[in-house]
Amino acid sequence: MSALTNLAMNSEGFSFDPASGACYTMNTTAVVIVEALRRKESDEAIAQQLTEEFEVTLDEAVRDIADFRLRLRTLKLA
Amino acid sequence: MDNPGPGIGVARSLRESPDLDVEIVGLAYDSMEPGVYMDWIVDKSYIVPYPSGSASAYLARLLHIKENHGLDLIIPCLDAELPFFIKYADELDAHGIRTFLPTMKQFKLRGKDRLGLMAERIGVDLPKTEVVTSIDTLVKAVEDIGLPVMVKGSLYQAYRASTTQEAIGHFSRLVAKWGYPVIVQEIVSGDEVNVIGLGDGKGENLGLVGIKKLSVTSLGKIWTGVTIRNERMLSAARRFVEQFQWRGPFELECISSGDELYLIELNPRFPAWLYFATSVGANMPAQLLRSCLNMPVAATNGYDAGKLFVRYTYELVTDMATFQALTVRGETP
Numbered sequence: 001m002s003a004l005t006n007l008a009m010n011s012e013g014f015s016f017d018p019a020s021g022a023c024y025t026m027n028t029t030a031v032v033i034v035e036a037l038r039r040k041e042s043d044e045a046i047a048q049q050l051t052e053e054f055e056v057t058l059d060e061a062v063r064d065i066a067d068f069r070l071r072l073r074t075l076k077l078a
Numbered sequence: 079m080d081n082p083g084p085g086i087g088v089a090r091s092l093r094e095s096p097d098l099d100v101e102i103v104g105l106a107y108d109s110m111e112p113g114v115y116m117d118w119i120v121d122k123s124y125i126v127p128y129p130s131g132s133a134s135a136y137l138a139r140l141l142h143i144k145e146n147h148g149l150d151l152i153i154p155c156l157d158a159e160l161p162f163f164i165k166y167a168d169e170l171d172a173h174g175i176r177t178f179l180p181t182m183k184q185f186k187l188r189g190k191d192r193l194g195l196m197a198e199r200i201g202v203d204l205p206k207t208e209v210v211t212s213i214d215t216l217v218k219a220v221e222d223i224g225l226p227v228m229v230k231g232s233l234y235q236a237y238r239a240s241t242t243q244e245a246i247g248h249f250s251r252l253v254a255k256w257g258y259p260v261i262v263q264e265i266v267s268g269d270e271v272n273v274i275g276l277g278d279g280k281g282e283n284l285g286l287v288g289i290k291k292l293s294v295t296s297l298g299k300i301w302t303g304v305t306i307r308n309e310r311m312l313s314a315a316r317r318f319v320e321q322f323q324w325r326g327p328f329e330l331e332c333i334s335s336g337d338e339l340y341l342i343e344l345n346p347r348f349p350a351w352l353y354f355a356t357s358v359g360a361n362m363p364a365q366l367l368r369s370c371l372n373m374p375v376a377a378t379n380g381y382d383a384g385k386l387f388v389r390y391t392y393e394l395v396t397d398m399a400t401f402q403a404l405t406v407r408g409e410t411p
Contacts, residue, residue: 008384018383020269020334021290021306076336 003077005038017077024075029054033068037078043069081299084155086112087352088363089119094356095364103149109404115394117410122147125408129162137166144175151176151370153327153363155347157233160185178370179326180277180346187322188344197341200317202310202332204341206264216249217242219262228263231256236298238265263342268335270294271308273315274348274355276362278375279325284365285378287355288312289387290334300351303387305358310339318344327362354387 009015013026015034026034032053036046047061056064072078089102104123106114114123124143127135143149152175154163163170164185167177179185187196197204208219220227220242229248230236233256239245245262252260270291276284288311292302311332318324329345348362355362358381368375403411 016304016384018307019309021271021292021304021308021383022269 004034004072007034007077009034020076022075029064030068033065037072081295081297082350083111083113084348084350084352086116086119087350087356088153088155088348089113090353091356091361091363092367093119095361095367098364098367100367101148103143103147105143105152106404109401112394114404114410115396115400117400123404123410125404129159133162133166136162137169140170140175141173144173149175151178151367153177153348153366154179157345157347160346176370178366180324180328184322184324185346188346193341193344196318196322196344199321200314200341202314202339202341205266205333208262209259210249210262211259213246213249216245216260216262220245223262223264226265228261228265230261230263232259232261266333266335266338266340268333268338268340270298271306271311271332271334271339272300272329272349272351273308273311273332274327274329274352274362275315275319276327276365277319277322277324278369279323281320281323283316283319283378284369284375285355285360285362286312286315287358287360287381288315289351289354300387301389303351303354305354305381305383305385305387307383308334308339310334310337314339314341327366351387351389354385355381358382358385 003017003019006019007015007017013031015024015026029050032049033046036049043062043065046065047058050056050061051058069078085104092098092100092102101121104113104120105126106123107126107128109125113120126139129136140149152163154160163177164179164182167179170177186192193207194204206223208223210216210219226238226240227245228236229239229245229252231252235252237248239248249260271288273286273288275286278284288306288308289303290306291300292304295301315330326346327348329349330341331343333340333342359379360381365375400410403409
């Protein structure tokens with residue numbers, strides 16, 4: 001299982017990696033993206049969901065998801 | 079006065095085990111050791127001579143306690159005590175005092191000259207490490223390893239040195255306090271992670287808990303921490319017990335950096351943060367006692383990651399009676 005799958009998260013965006021002991025705080029958008037990634041949804045589907053829940057265009061959402069994925073890789077969570 | 083010793087953690091764990099009714103005797107080296115005043119944890123305390131001194135005097139003191147008060151099992155908690163207890167385990171057993179310890183051969187695995195081989199067999203890396211006994215060999219070790227380095231005492235304490243001169247200063251201080259040799263070790267960066275366990279001597283673990291240090295004292299001792307399930311570290315601990323048929327408590331001190339896991343030290347005893355493991359469901363002193371006294375050993379149920387440990391200091395106010403008794407008679411009333 002990936003570190004992202006193992007991440008313990010609460011509804012307020014606090015998360016804990018049980019393997020490394022690292023703690024993270026995420027904003028509402030990040031929580032939505034992580035939950036969707038854990039459900040193995042595609043970036044397009046996640047971007048679409050973001051446009052429905054937040055004031056963001058599809059292009060912006062796609063870029064934000066790409067940035068977020070990069071951040072996850074830096075943190076060795078993806 | 080710095081980090082607490084593991085003794086109170088061991089005593090507290092035994093005291094809180096619901097199925098054990100134990101009387102706890104504390105062995106102290108000084109009448110100002112806090113544990114002797116904590117009568118809600120320790121029932122009675124005795125002053126004992128230093129184990130690095132006369133072995134016969136130490137043995138005589140233990141037999142005196144056995145005869146006059148009773149002593150069925152000893153759990154040594156300090157590195158300096160272990161050679162004595164391992165060497166005299168049979169003699170103590172003959173007098174009805176049990177121990178649950180590794181053999182001398184197993185104990186020597188902690189030696190810095192054997193640590194590399196041990197690390198290889200349990201599947202972890204070891205930072206460059208050299209054992210030095212003089213300023214000349216120290217300077218050469220620093221040159222070989224490269225600055226900065228950790229300079230570590232043979233039994234306790236470690237200091238970071240950024241210059242050779244600083245390393246020489248630490249070397250002199252450590253030799254004056256702990257004797258030879260001194261260990262020079264490459265500094266590896268990453269998360270400080272530790273695992274403690276209890277080997278049954280037949281390759282099985284009677285408990286295993288992994289933690290990450292979140293904050294440390296100036297001596298590098300844990301102040302706050304969190305339980306983790308770092309599978310690589312837990313597997314290394316399992317392999318350690320299995321490969322070396324380890325008997326007794328142990329602690330592996332490691333550095334985790336990405337996929338790398340470095341072994342920094344093997345401690346053949348419970349650490350001072352032991353009560354953390356007890357509180358998350360792995361009461362290893364109780365397991366040790368059961369195993370040693372041939373009582374049924376409880377199944378190990380694992381533990382949850384994400385439990386926090388927060389250390390604090392506590393002030394205890396008492397009258398002079400205990401101090402007087404310890405000073406005059408060498409035991410608490």
